[in-house]
Amino acid sequence: MNIGPHFLRNNVFVAPMAGVTDRPFRQLCKQLGAGYAVSEMAASDPRLWASEKTARRINHDGEMEPKAVQIAGADPAMLADCARFNVERGAQIIDINMGCPVKKVCQSWCGSALLQNETLVAQILEAVVGAVDVPVTLKFRTGWDRQHKNALTIARMAEASGIAMLTLHGRTRADGYGGEAEYDTIAAVKAAVGIPVVANGDITTSEKARFVLDYTRADAVMIGRAAQGRPWIFREIDHFLRTGEHLPAPTVKEVRALMQEHLPAHYAFYGEYMGLRTARKHIGWYVRDLPGGEDFRQRMNxxxxxxxxLQAVDAFFESQLLHGKRLQYGLHADQPRLAA
Incomplete structure (x- = not known):
């Protein structure tokens, strides 16, 4: 599929996640099969553009194309300026955040809180699309609560304003990340518009991705929390969608090499002090459900x-060879067994 002039190699995407999808992680996901990735959301307030945090979030140096930046805010003019600012610095796609349910974001009337003001939504969409000559996409939710679902209205407004692609999370703002995502609204939006629609929410396995694509007729799926500590999920899902067959779990040797790539890139990106600390959550995700993973996480912290x-992580994955050449998820630490 395409987003504007950009051809994507597959329809399995990385969701933008604050504090997770930094440049090193996005790059790794792309290397492991993701067809597309969007940056963490960057604030539209120009007073924050020079901050270290925002500078990192919009840093795409050496990243595989297309380079997409997600922007967040509530002021149409500021969002338009922010879009121009990022395009001038190499962004090839601008994504507007109207999906974040986090209280801090919604209290500023940003993210999914915007869905309560359809007039403002229309103004933002038109301002940002008119400000840049690159594709503009929209990520949003089904509504602000279950009694006020307006995804169809927002989708039609977006298409009319020139939005190039929609990503719809199958929850309302009030749902947060609780309960189960629903896909009927995504199916209705796909049937109502002529632009690509991406389904997001609770897509954790290859079978679930196939089900969601078939049920909604969406053009692509977007994977978020399921990719934490498991960036190879993108190649697994892509392979299953193309062949109907499952790839085997990655080998211990391969993941050990990935960690030797990911962690140094992470340290270089954040610096020694912050890199050490922010890497802990990634390492924790990598080792969860592996034999001895929880004990190791506590020691590593x-x-x-x-x-x-880095040395401790390398030694941990070396120890996993005791359980077989491939990672053994769900195997309790006191139940070692050899496996192919």
């Missing part, structure tokens, strides 16, 4: 240098 952390 006490290490105080990047070198020690």
């Amino acid at each position: 006490r290490l105080e240098s990047c070198e020690e952390q």
